[in-house]
Amino acid sequence: MKPLEQLLRPNIKDLKPYSSARDEYSGEAAVFLDANENPFNAPYNRYPDPYQRELKSHIAGIKNIPPEKIFLGNGSDEAIDIVLRAFCEPGIDNIVSIAPTYGMYQVAADINNIEVRKAFLTSDFQLDPQAVLNQVDEHTKIIFLCSPNNPTGNCFRDRDVLEVLKGFDGIVVMDEAYIDFAPEKSWLPRLNDWPGLIILQTFSKAWGMAGIRLGMAFANKQIINTFSKIKYPYNINILTQKTALDFITQKHTQMQAWVKEILSEKKILTNALKQLPFVQHIFPSDANFLLIKTQNPKKIYNFLVEKKIIVRDRSSVALCEGCLRITVGTPRENRTLISALKMF
Secondary structure: OOOHHHHOOHHHHOOOOOOOHHHHOOOOOOOOOOOOOOOOOOOOOOOOOOOOHHHHHHHHHHHOOOHHHEEEEOHHHHHHHHHHHHHOOOOOOEEEEEEOOOOHHHHHHHHOOOEEEEEEOOOOOOOOHHHHHHOOOOOEEEEEEEOOOOOOOOOOOHHHHHHHHHHOOOEEEEEOOOHHHOOOOOOHHHHHHOOOEEEEEEOOOOOOOHHHOOEEEEOOHHHHHHHHHHOOOOOOOHHHHHHHHHHHHHOHHHHHHHHHHHHHHHHHHHHHHHOOOOEEEEOOOOOOEEEEEEOOHHHHHHHHHHOOOOOEEOOOOOOOOOEEEEEOOOHHHHHHHHHHHOOO
């Protein structure tokens, strides 16, 4: 990786962050009179810890990553946006993304006026490292990879990811939102080997907490410190911090049980879908969803909507022509879906 100072936007490198009352004093006190808070309605009258120290400490124990290498955002989307704001000069720099993949990389880049260069996956949805590196020029600051990938569901081969990491001297973002469902291992243990690597994970999928909007970014300390300078002071509210903390300290085994059941249900759902005559192909999945190819995706989608069953029509996405994306639900939800499809 190039020195961080060369990759950062000049204004970000020189940025002086806002100093909140909780930056200047974060310990215990008998009387807080420093932040113009209402003295009533504890604990919600107090601003939350801007650095989420207690929560990060517990996440560090689960992920085996030091707290100083963890950034928490309002969903992974905040981390995606902050990566772009930290490294890409609007109207000048660009990013490279694969196609098809998670749409927020494009949306966040468009909002920040950053060009997106796309490298298509292979016909079996694998990463083509040379195609990715061929899109890189002198203004490319970031490469976004998503593994397991959305909407294709598959993990990328380690050797292909390594080729990208070795061939690019900028920032590589590895989005692992679905990694808890995958047989492949996370790249977190290799974080120290690649100073330009940023790994995204989330509480929205395996942890079942999409509603609290909490995403995680893991990177070297310099990058995390930069993110902390850019973020708004109290980006993670007290309710989100408390909910996440309560869950990971008391119900970690519950998450693992959910993952086990979802993977079991995925096999059952896969076998049931294979029996339907209009399902042409079910792509291999390392996530909690299936991508299926059909002859009439829009017709099937509309039929299911009439039955109040909502799947995702991905037929207009590059390389996903004819495809629907189906999330694995509860046993009852999956049976309802199959029963409806049998009537199509």
